[in-house]
Every structure is written in C-alpha cells, then in structure tokens.
Amino acid sequence: MVNRIVAGTLVASLLLGVTPGVFAAGPDAPQATFDVSSLRAPKGYDRFIVTWRDGTTQRISASAATQAIGAALSRTVATTSQLRAGKVATTQAVYGRKLATGSDLVRISRKLSRSEAETLIRQIAADPAVRHVEPDAMMQKIDDIRATAVMPVVVDDTYYARYQWHFRPASGEAEKIGSDTTSFANRGGSNVANAWNLADGSGVTVAVLDTGITQHPDIDLSLADAGYDFISDGFVSGRSTDARAPGGWDTGDWTTEDKYLLANGGCIDPSVGDQQEDSSWHGTHVSGTIAELSNNATGMAGIAYKAKVLPVRVLGHCGGYTSDIADAIVWASGGHVDGVPDNAHPAQVINMSLGGGGSCASDAVTSDAIASAMSRGTTVVVAAGNSGDDAANYSPASCPGALTVAANGIAGKRAYYSNYGSTVALSAPGGGIYANDGSTGATVQAGFIWSAINAGTHEPTTASYGGMAGTSQATPHVSGSVALILSATKAAGLATPTPVAIRTLLTATAQAFPATPDKPIGAGILDAYAAVNKALGNDPGEPGGDATTLDNGVALPGQAGRADGVLVYRIDVPAGARSLALRSFGGSGDVSLYVKGGEAASSSVYDYRSIKPSTNNEAVTVARPAAGSWYVTVVGVKDFANVTVQASFTAP
Template sequence: MNQIRFLRRRRLLPAALLLALSTAAVAATPATPATGRANLSALRSYDQYDRFIVTYRPGSSERGHPAAVLQHLGVAAARAFAGTPGVVAARQVPPGISYLRHLGNGAELVRTSRKLGAGDAATLMRQIAADPAVAHVEPDLLLHAVRDTRAPARTKAAPMDAATPDDPYYGEYQWDFFNAVSGVHLPETRTDFPGADGHGITVAVIDTGITAHEDLDTSLAADGYDFISDKMISGRASDGRVAGGWDTGDWTDQEPWQSACTDAAHPPEQSTWHGTNVAGVIGELTDNGLGMAGMAPAVHVLPVRALGHCGGYTSDIADAIEWASGGHVAGVPDNTHPAQVINLSLGGPGSCSGDDVTAKAIADAIGRGTTVVVAAGNDGADSANYTPASCPGVVTVAATGITGKRAFYSNYGATVTLGAPGGGIYQNDASSGQQAIPDGFIWAALNAGTTTPVAVQDGGSVYAGMAGTSQATPHVSATVAMMLSAAGDATPASRPTPAQIKALLASSARPFPVTPDRPIGAGMLDAHAAVAAALGVALPPTYTTLARGQLLSGQQGAAGQSIVYALDVPAGAANLSVRSLGGTGDVTLYVKAGDVPALDGSDADYTSARAGNAEAVLVPRPQAATYYIRLVAVKDFAGLSILGNYTGP
C-alpha cells in the first residue's frame, strides 16, 4: 500500500526573473532582530525556500507599494547575509528579491533569487521581522491535498438492497451514511428533516478543482476560479490565474514535475482528482438511480482550484479563501456565488498563528459568515503542528473507521473539533493487515483519467474508495450545509453563525463507541443530531426496553458514553430494583420516573455511583410510570448485565 502523506518539497520550482538590489550603505554586521513576528514553525532542515509572505502594518510606507517593499527587503537581506561568520563567500552575497503580488488580505508576496536552506530562511525572516513596520513574515509554503489511500479498483456493479435512496451503489458501499455504530445517521436525517438537503447553500471546495461527471452537478464549475498563479503548478504555458474551477490534472509521474516534486519517499503519481472525490461526498446526485448518493444532494458545490502539480502555495490558498467567502482579490472578478461553507481537505507542516495569512483569510471568511472546515491531516501526529488544521476558528476533522476507532493515520489533539468517517483501510480498523473492501474506504465520484481528465462520453465517470481525513472533512462540510438549509427554512434571518455551528457540531456529536487512543474531539459526527440542534428540536430519547425480571447481558461502551433503558412499572407494583452487575469497568446509574435523566444526573430521582459495575437503585413504593435508566460509563466497560424487576402485578 502506498499510504499518502503530506509531500515534502525537496526541490523547489525554478525561480522567475529576479531583481538584484543594491546593498550600498548597509551595515556589514547583521543586527539581532526580534523573532516574535516571524513564523518559523514550518521550516524543515531537508527543505529549501524561495518565496516569502510579508505583512506590513496598516499605514506603513511599504504596505501595497512594491518599490518600498523591495527597498526594505533588499536592506534586510543584506543585513542577514553580509559578514556572516563561518560561511562560504558565495553565501555572503545577499539574494536578490523580486516582488510577485499583493495578496487579498493585504500581505506582500516576494521571491528570492536563490533557494535558501531552513537556517538561511530563518535568518532572513528574523531580519525582516526586526523592522517595526512588519507585522508578520512567513514562508510561502507548498501545501498539498491531504492525499488519501485509494482502494483497489472495482468493476462489479453493487446490487441494490433495501436501503434508501435508490442509487444502486448506496447499500453496499456507503456505510458511512447509515452504519448504526459509525455512520452519520443520514437516513434518520432524511426522514425527520427532509429540508436538510443543502438547498440554497453553497459549499466551496478549495482543492484540485472538479471534473465533469454524470453523477455530479457541475453547474458552478465555470463560475469557480483557478487561483494557481505559478505555471509550474498549474501546468499552463504561462503564469497567472484563469476563470473556472475545472481540474486539468495534477500528475507528477512525468517531467518536469517528477524532478521538481518527487523523491524516493514520495514516488511519482497519476492525477488524483481529489477535488472531484471530495465534492462527491458532499453533493453527489441522489435518488437518480445512478451510482452513489451525496450527503447534501441539493447543495451548490463551487469548485476552486488552488492545488495542482506538486501542491499549492499558501499565498494562492489564502486568496482562494478570501474570494470564495465573498472577499475581493485584485485581478480576479468578484465571486458571484459566495460560499456559506468552505471545505479545505489540504495542509502541510507548521503551526498556524493568528497572524499567518491563512489564519487571517479564515478570520475574514468567518467574519463574512462562512464556516471553514479543515482536515486534521494523515500523519498520525498532533494537528497543532499542521496548517490550516491548527488555525483559529476552523472546524478541524479527524477520521474514524467503521468500528468507530480513530483511523491509525489520522492526526489528533486539542485542535480537533470532532471525528467523522474517513475509512480505516484495514480489517477491524487495524493499522495493518488485510484491506477491508469496501468497508475500509469512503466511496464517491472520480475520473478515469491518469493525467488529463477523460470526458463523460468516453467513460470518464467512475467511482473510487479513498481513506483519509480528506474524506472525513466533507462529511462535516455537508452536515453544516444541511444545518444551514434546514435552519434557513425555519428562520431565514437567524441561521447559526460559524462559531455557533462549531459549538453545535461538538455538542451534538455522539460518544465514540470505542475510546480513541488519542484525543480526536468531542465525539463522532451525528448529522441527525446536528440538524436537530440547529433547529432547536429535542430529539425523542433512544432507549432499550427492559423486560421485567429478565437479565440483559453483553452491554459494553466507552468512557463518557451513555445508554438509556426503559422499564414500565404498573400501578400496584412494589420494591422496584434496577441493578447492573458483572463485567469490567466502571459505570453510574441515574433513574427517573417519566423522563430520561440528564447526562450528568442532575435531575435524576435516584443515583447509584459506586466504584465499579455493581450499581443498584431500590424504590420500595414506585409510582405507575415508565422508569428511565441512564447508564453512564465512568470508564470503558464490557460484559455488563442490567436487570430491572419489581414485585406485584
């Protein structure tokens, strides 16, 4: 298996024509600059850097003025490199600086005339940051789609089962929608909230773009935009951005990209069609008797291309976020379909500070009312060290498998909001072994092409299984669209804000069926509960009925999980007893007549909270009512039995 990870950019792209700056009148001894305004967290010793993003303070002479920027940076470069002890003579010559463009959120993008190692890049950035006019400086990183593990191709047409909708592959393949343990409870959502289909909502998928597909609505593809400004990344003949969100391919198994972006650890690959697959999870056409279903089939997907051959630059992605959410970017026509949701299944190394251009673009988007949903990453590491997964305000999504376990590849940590189905790849969501087909993957639309896309009429519309946080993320983006469409029907003027959406997703998440080995947020995505929460609707309790005097065995759950039982007690009954016994772990019992006790037991009529599993509640003279028993797991428990009994009629 070739597990996909963030690619490491070992060879930089060829630099454009650069402007050498005079270093006259510059002190030979470099100053000792401040470092607080320079984000060095993404610099890696094995990498090289030649693009930097500098944000000047409002009102400074440099902000928005290329000549002033070049003058300042030329001085900073000379101070950074002149007279550096212990270096070869060639490195004592400061690099030239060329001005590339002014970003949509006010920063300046520049390029050095030669590639710098991590140490030299840090030295230059610190020197730039020493100027009080500079608010922030960071490298222009080459980020990548959170490229996921792809399942082997399948050609067998999956038979239809009793599940709805009528899309023929739904029942066999799309466990992530309906599986009782690990799915997002989509069938219940469709039944109880038919308006929660994403209608009237635009989701921008900032990714590789989209391809034509017979099971996708690509009506907004021409209205999208290609934000890739570097011809090497875009694959076009010249630098510059173009209209349309179409994916023209991102293959790296041919020159010049094979030399520019691959190595032994990251072999060449064919085009991924990553954006098409993500768009399919969100809004694949549904109930059309074709292929697979989407979570929010009435949503408008706006494809925005920011990733191409070798990935995509931070500067382009930040501009894409600004534009997609309704902001203005110089040189690009304003977006006529501003998105209420942005899906970012992309990332790379480096912690995201609030001053980074990506964080500022996200803050601008949130300020416009756009919820930004981001993949945690596929490196099995703390997402606090990845961007944009650690940016303030985003909804960061980890991946779970069909058993509800954290997928072994999924990033984790305090910056994760919740988990969602991403596929566990192997049987029982293990970290190795035999692949689980189809239940180890998330299935959605793809293109049949290996480099450029294959047209629909030539058989280009295919489906594929992918596993990764890239696939978990669109489940959440679609759920946000469902929440907004349902809330808009109910009270159009009071749709939840992005901050409220994030809180509702967390509070409505259901407990993990298996305790995660690493923290991955508040729980598992529950689309049914999330839509209900957005509407302020209290869902009826889900419970298991206990039969008088009959032991219910084999109960198990994870710490924090809650299970509700109900026992009908008639008039004239006496000596009601509710007991839990056997097994391992630690549980607490809350009992209440006529209603389900709160999760914390604050409104329970009776409580049993001993250490271990041997809990008991005794009611000598019970009233005639249905008694609800909430079992809360203090620790993981298994092999537990529960018994409800009474004397009398």
C-alpha cells in the same frame, strides 16, 4: 511594475539608516512574529509572505516593501560563504503581489537552503515595520490511501447500499461492504441518512478548495465554470503562464514525469521516500461526498445532495502555495481579490481537505484569511492531517477559527493515521483501511469512503467511483452536514447560525465514541441527524423521545423517507388490551418494521420485526401487549413515499 533588489547593493545605506516606515528600531519597538515551523524539507525555499504593520510605508508601497526585504536578504546572504566566494549567483528579491489579506508575497531569485531561509525570516522579522513573516509553504492534498476498487457508472443507486456505510447511523448494525466477505459492526457512521428526513442542502453553496472538479454525471456541475483556478505558478498549474484562470476544473495533478523530480527543479525526492503519482482526482471525490446527486438512478449519494458545489482549484502538480490558498479562502467567501472577478456565488461553507507542516499562528496569513471568511458568515472546515501526529503542528489544521476534523473508521476508533489533539473539534468517517480499524493487516472495503472519481491517469477521462481513506474524507462529511444545518434553518425561517454557533451545534451533538480513543480527536463522532435537529430547536432526547404519536385504529398516510432513514412512532396501550397490530402499507419503495415495548426499536434492538423483501406491506401482531408505550420504527430499505402507518388494539 516589478520591483527588484539585488542583494549587496543596498546593505551599507540601509544598515546606516532607518528602514522606511513609521517605526524606528530600538528596545521599545514592537516585535514581529515569525514562523519557521514549516521549514521541514530540504527542498529549498524561494517564496515568503510578509505582513506589514498598519501605518507603515511598506504596507502601501510595493517598492518600499521590496527595498526592505532586499536589505534583509543582503544581510542573510552576506553570511553565505559560497556567495562571498562567487560560487552562488547574485540573489535578488522580487515583489510578487498583494494578497487579499493585505500581506505581500515576495519571491527570491534562487532557492535558499533551510538555514538560509530561516536566517532570512529572522532578518525580516527584525524590521520593526513587520507584523509577521512566514515561508510561502507548499500545501498538499491530505495524503489519502486509495482503495484498489474503481467502479464504472451503473444505472441505479445500489452502490449507496453496498458501499456508503459512512452515511448510516452508528447503531452497531453489522454491515458487509462491497466485496468484503466479513461483516463489521457500524459504530462509526455519521447518521446522515436520518438527517435526510430533515434537510437536503437546498439553497447552500459549499466551496471546495482542492484540485478542482471533473465531469461526472452524478455531480451538479452548474457552478464549475463559476469557480476559479487560483494557482499562480505555471509549473504547479500545468499552464504555459503563471496567470490564474477562470473555472474550477481539475486538469490533473500527476507527478509521474521526470520534470517533477527534485533534481530537475520539481518536488519529488526519491531519496527521502517521495513517490511519483498519477492524478488523484481528489477534489472530485471530496465534492461527491458533500453533494453527489441522490435518488437519481445513478451511482452513489452525497450528504447535502441539493447543495451547490463551487470548485476552487488551489492544488496542482506538487501541491499548492499558502499564498494562493489564502486568496482563495477570501474569494470563495465573497471577499475581493485583486485581478480576479468577484465571486458571484459566495459560499456559506468552505471545505479544505489539504494541509502541510508548520503551526498556524493567529497572525499567519491563513488565519487572517479564515477570519476574513468567518466575518462574512462562512464556516471553514479543514482536515486534521494524516501524519498520526498532533494537529497543532500542521496548517491549516491549527488555524484559529478553523473547524478541524479527525478521522474514524467503521468501528468508531481513531483511524491510525489521523492527527489528533486539542485543535480538533470532532471526528467523522474517514475510513480505517484495515479490518476493525486496525493499524495493519489486509485492507477491507469497509475501510474506505466511497464517492465519485475519475479513471484518468493524467488528464481526466471516464467518470467513475472509488474509495479513499483519510482525514480528507472525514472533512467533507462535516462540510456536507453544515450545509444540511444551513438548509434546514433557512427552510424553517430561523436565523442563520454563525460559524461559532455551528461548531457548538456539531460538538454538542456528536455521538460518544464506542470506546475512549487512544488519542484525543474531539467531542465525538459527527451525528448529522442530531445536529440538524438541534439547529431546528428539536431535541430527540432519549430513544423514542421524538416519536410521532399514533391513535388507536387511526391510519397515518403519506409517510416518506430515504434509504436507511428512520421514522419512529408510539402508541400508548392500556392494561388489559389485546391484539396490538402494527403495520405499514401502500406507497412506493421498500421499508421494514421493528417493534419494541417501553423504548424505541431499531434494526438491532427490537422485540418483533417484519422485514419482507421489496414491499412496504409489513405487519407485527402482539397477542397480549404489556400496558405502556409501544414503539414502531419504520426503516427505509430503499427510498420510500406515501407509506401509511397504523396501530390498533382491542380495548379492554
């Protein structure tokens, strides 16, 4: 049923009586909250979300809700001189649908100006039956900067070592990325490589609310058809109708046709600097960072490489509406949405690398949706935004309960574009774009996050790899790490951490920034290894505190790890001992050996090292070792398995 109210036809009767509902107006009537902060662009507004108070007629009756909105619309347009002069067509309020949060979407038959939209919102909020009202704002993928390099599929994993600095420890080790001619000290990595020795994401589903996903040989697409396209506007989805559709596939989000210009009813306004763009394949890139297949002789790696990605399309041409995103949050976490089959694969983690202007109040529809997801145990991870501004001014970055992520570069500095402020929980690698995370200069490949992508201009074509930079890229580092935490605790038979507990785990274990950021971006830089360890009840503590003890002359076989993974061992040497021999041998892969007395060694801090190429047979001998603890650190140059580690000395 379509409910429609024509502005002006009901003004007299409704202003003389009480709006349907249980609350009458008066000095003691409850006051509604409203949000006009997202009314930022002069593009016109024709969609609004109204939350009615429990117990009101409007809460349960679409016709009563539409009638009340029509009255508010009549009061609004009565002040419009053009309408009174007959220069603007009669304006109507049309009921849209009931959202999963219980709010109502109402559409207006023409786009209202910014001032008209604000007046309408205030008029609706004056109704004592209303709890909250906001525009149905158009959210965007966080506006990433894209690297110029796009790579074809190759049959090996060399791209991981060459490009994915962001998964390695923030040890300060110099790295030369891609075709860069300069090395940069890695102080901004997420330490995912070490976390792979503890977890792989098995048994966890991560929903990616984004542009959808494309065919790619390096991504598990087993849940792609099980995903859903929540876009309910045919212009935005690119479909011939406004109907939603099964499947989480990305059919493109390009805006390079004239119909997408604001002058033609679209969203691109060149007069304010808007640019028409080819399809971004944003959702594929984000999904790859979270769960790209690894150790599969193809391309790059993902953080939780055995987790399942559930793609949910909420962004299309011009972006995606708040109302659709709110429904998608509820559905992805296992809640019910009218008109959509229930999700058979509820997600334990939701990634939203998207956002828009306007603060997110505790009673906003997105906040209600996030609270609904959290009540089902789902952690919601969101991007802080790329405007170089306080994240409190953006949604969903400022929504209560959201785990909001800022971006740093390889140098560990706040990326110049990253939003900041008290709503940010922590930072993660998003790419600094320029050398040493500067704000200007020539771009470097160490300035980007590398992942799966597609080569198509409009529709998807060839699977490929490429770099992007933004808080959109920082966010999936945290989502993937949450999947590692959940996978590890499940495998260990431990209780599943709540979303609140996961936030605490991540912030408590975040590594300190190498220097105080110019703006606050949370507790520190994501340390996936430390977070998973803490979730398991382990505390690596001081360097070497989690070392495995070696006995004199006793071989420890069967050691395995990932490329850039680190295994630490300790042997206690008595005074007067001679010829301390530390070695690794056998198995497959390639490792290097770093040795130090008194504290754990690393590839940048050591007394001795053995780094023979393409072998596990490494050895260090110390003729007259000092008494005390000696540490040997095995670092994976490539994935390795069945390596034996041994330490021996001649007793005094």
